[in-house]
Amino acid sequence: NAGVTQTPKFQVLKTGQSMTLQCAQDMNHNSMYWYRQDPGMGLRLIYYSASEGTTDKGEVPNGYNVSRLNKREFSLRLESAAPSQTSVYFCASETGVTDTQYFGPGTRLTVL
Amino acid sequence: QKEVEQNSGPLSVPEGAIASLNCTYSDRGSQSFFWYRQYSGKSPELIMSIYSNGDKEDGRFTAQLNKASQYVSLLIRDSQPSDSATYLCAVNDGGATNKLIFGTGTLLAVQP
Numbered sequence: 001n002a003g004v005t006q007t008p009k010f011q012v013l014k015t016g017q018s019m020t021l022q023c024a025q026d027m028n029h030n031s032m033y034w035y036r037q038d039p040g041m042g043l044r045l046i047y048y049s050a051s052e053g054t055t056d057k058g059e060v061p062n063g064y065n066v067s068r069l070n071k072r073e074f075s076l077r078l079e080s081a082a083p084s085q086t087s088v089y090f091c092a093s094e095t096g097v098t099d100t101q102y103f104g105p106g107t108r109l110t111v112l
Numbered sequence: 113q114k115e116v117e118q119n120s121g122p123l124s125v126p127e128g129a130i131a132s133l134n135c136t137y138s139d140r141g142s143q144s145f146f147w148y149r150q151y152s153g154k155s156p157e158l159i160m161s162i163y164s165n166g167d168k169e170d171g172r173f174t175a176q177l178n179k180a181s182q183y184v185s186l187l188i189r190d191s192q193p194s195d196s197a198t199y200l201c202a203v204n205d206g207g208a209t210n211k212l213i214f215g216t217g218t219l220l221a222v223q224p
Contacts, residue, residue, distance in 0.1 A: 031210055033211075040120075040216065041216065042200070042214045042215060042216035042217060043156070043200070043214040045211060048209075048211060050209060050210070056209075058211070090155055090156070094210055096210060098144070098161075099144040099146075099161075099204045099210045099212065100144075100146065100158060100161055101146075101158075101202075101212060102158065103155040103156050103157070104155060105154075105155050106154075106155050
């Protein structure tokens, strides 16, 4: 039981490049979330998916898109990366009943 | 704007002492409350959840909730250097979704 996994662990992009961050969970959870964490800003919700087939914007969705590929996988795409998107990105999942979220190990992204 | 407030610290306590971490929240509709621990460079890890007024104990950790005062706290007894980390308070948004709102965290430093 791996819990929540994320790939890649580290990534460096140039401004304007695109990339997709992958997240998968093996806990049969209904809900999945993407956060970014910046110094002094705490965890901010980018997008979430309450169940397979649905996605909704969070607090800071601009510049990002998501896909809930199936119940296990939830990906985050940066279409044209900007230096302001330099951050640590965390994926989390939750049963949909208890509100308890479990986090993946994170992706450290630098945009030059 | 729903908010969760924490003192950023650092909170410095000697080894063996009780560490007291505090959190206030703005949404009276919130029903679920969580404490996460985050070591530097790592992902948030759930320590405690609490849903009703009063105290909830788990080993050296006690969570306290006072919904009337919109206040939740975490006590760590017999603090150890390994407890040194950032502690994040999270509160559900009180709406129809299971989204969590995170505080910016309190840095705890336990001095040997």
